[in-house]
Amino acid sequence: MTAQTDTPGSVTAVYKVTGMSCGHCEGSVSAEISEIPGVRSVKAVAAAGEVTVVSDSPLDDAAVRAAVDEAGYELVGKA
Numbered sequence: 001m002t003a004q005t006d007t008p009g010s011v012t013a014v015y016k017v018t019g020m021s022c023g024h025c026e027g028s029v030s031a032e033i034s035e036i037p038g039v040r041s042v043k044a045v046a047a048a049g050e051v052t053v054v055s056d057s058p059l060d061d062a063a064v065r066a067a068v069d070e071a072g073y074e075l076v077g078k079a
Contacts, residue, residue: 011056013058015075016050016075017068027044028072029051029073032070033053033064036059036064039059040054041054050079051068
């Protein structure tokens with residue numbers, strides 16, 4: 001994964017997630033990840049199996065994995 005800074009004080013990370021197949025899936029994953037402190041935005045794309053997260057600082061992978069698990073999907077790593 002390559003973290004890139006979008007604006008001062010923000011970090012973008014892209015995660016690979018399996019099991020998403022529709023807009024409802026995207027919404028579920030996005031809602032759970034949005035609950036992590038410091039997350040500014042989340043964009044899940046089921047067709048690509050990717051979730052892009054913009055946050056104040058790098059996120060703890062365990063927290064992201066737990067959020068994805070809670071939504072019912074599997075985090076397989078960073079893109």
